[in-house]
Amino acid sequence: MRITVEDITVTLGGRDVLSDVGLIAAEGEIAGLVGPNGSGKSTLLRTVYRHLRPHAGRVLLADRDVRSMAPAQAARHIAALPQERGSDFEFTVREVVAMGRTPFKRAFGGDDERDHATVAEALERVGLQAYAEHRFAELSGGERQRVLLARAFAQQPDVLVLDEPTNHLDVQHQVELLALLREQRRTTLISLHDLNAAASLCDRLHVLHDGALVASGTPLEVLTPDLLAMVFGVRAAVVEHPLTGDPLIAFDHRKTMPAPPAEESPVTV
Template sequence: MRIDIEDLHVTYAGRTVVAGAGLIAAEGEITGLVGPNGSGKSTLLRTVYRHLRPAAGRVLLSGTDLRRLSPAEAARHVAALPQERGGDFELTVREVVAMGRTPYKRAFAGEDATDRDVVARALADVGMARHAGRRFTELSGGERQRVLLARAFAQQPDVLVLDEPTNHLDIRHQVELLALLRAQRRTTLVSLHDLNAAASVCDRLHVLHDGRVVASGPPREVLRPALLAEVFGVRACVVDHPLTGDPLIAFDHRAPEPDGPDVPLSAPEQCSGLVPGGHTGERP
């Protein structure tokens, strides 16, 4: 299934946070949202998993307005890992993950063999199978993150909506999570602060700035020095990753991009010596 967001407007606390956003998350692809803090990424995602109601516009699931589905039906199609992680569950890890089976169960219905298999597989996928009996409250932030991702997997959704899923994860578990998302090839809409992670894992990126989509396309076409300077206010070069060949953004951490129309952006020739075969962000 695919997600189509059409002319979306969202207001929050009397302020317009998303203004006329339109984008597509294609079936089976990983679609990334990137942008500065306050650009509207989380607000847009909240409308997709129905935590917020848009002031105007629609979110379509393969042509059907998500607002027309019942909560249980929507949860069978769309699973979310929001930034706000919920409370401290007085449950075991396995019990938290089993909550993902709720959209498939009648009231007071117990687990069946399918539920047990799905939960076990979800725990294994995120590397938490051996922690199934631990209390959720005993876990580190990164472990909790993986358990909540397993809960989303246990919903067996057509679409995953992930808001900063690599938060709290150490580098190994970040790499493992991104590899898992690629391997699943499930329709995924994900917001990421780490632009290099976004360039590595996403098939397509949408850049948000002040609540609007200002650029869309494959990572190599979107992540250009001029856009990084304009939207994020940083000086950067885009080169080829020496191990994977993915776009790799090298930031100038000494100072932000200076303001003013007379200040030149990072020149392509400044990037050429960073790695062999360095890519400047311009198409060959």
């Protein structure tokens, strides 16, 4: 399913955290949100999965406003992995992943064979089938991350909304996670700090800066030296990755650059 963000404005504490932001994640597309801390990425994702109500604008799932849907109905279509992740669940890994099946159950309904199979498949996808009976609270941060991703997979959504899913993962598991997301070809809206990971994974990037959308396009169109200097305040060269052909950003770690005025912002649509 397609996700459309139409002219979203979110006001928190009397301040516009997002201002008139619009973008589309097409069906089967991996759309990335990038930008500095405080640019509004998490706020936008929370609005998409209904944790926040926008002051203006709307989010459409296909052609339907997600705010018009009952929570359980929306959860059958949209699964979220937010940054705020519980660490004190007194449940086993299997029980946490099984929570992803909740939107499909009647009140007090138990797990059936399909639920068990779906949970087992989700755990296998993230490489944690051997941890099924471990206590969630006893896992490392990276392991918890993978469990919560498995919970999202168990939800079998049309749309995945992921906020910094590679946090706490070592390099091997970061690579495996990004490969897994790429293989699924499920409509995905994802925020990433790692710009090279975003360039490798995403079909389209949307750049947020100070709550505004300043650029949209393919990674090659968006990740230019001028934009990196303007938005992130860094000197960088963009070259071709020798293994994948994706854009590869080589940062100058010795010098930062002052950001030019906002009106000089390059915008690609």
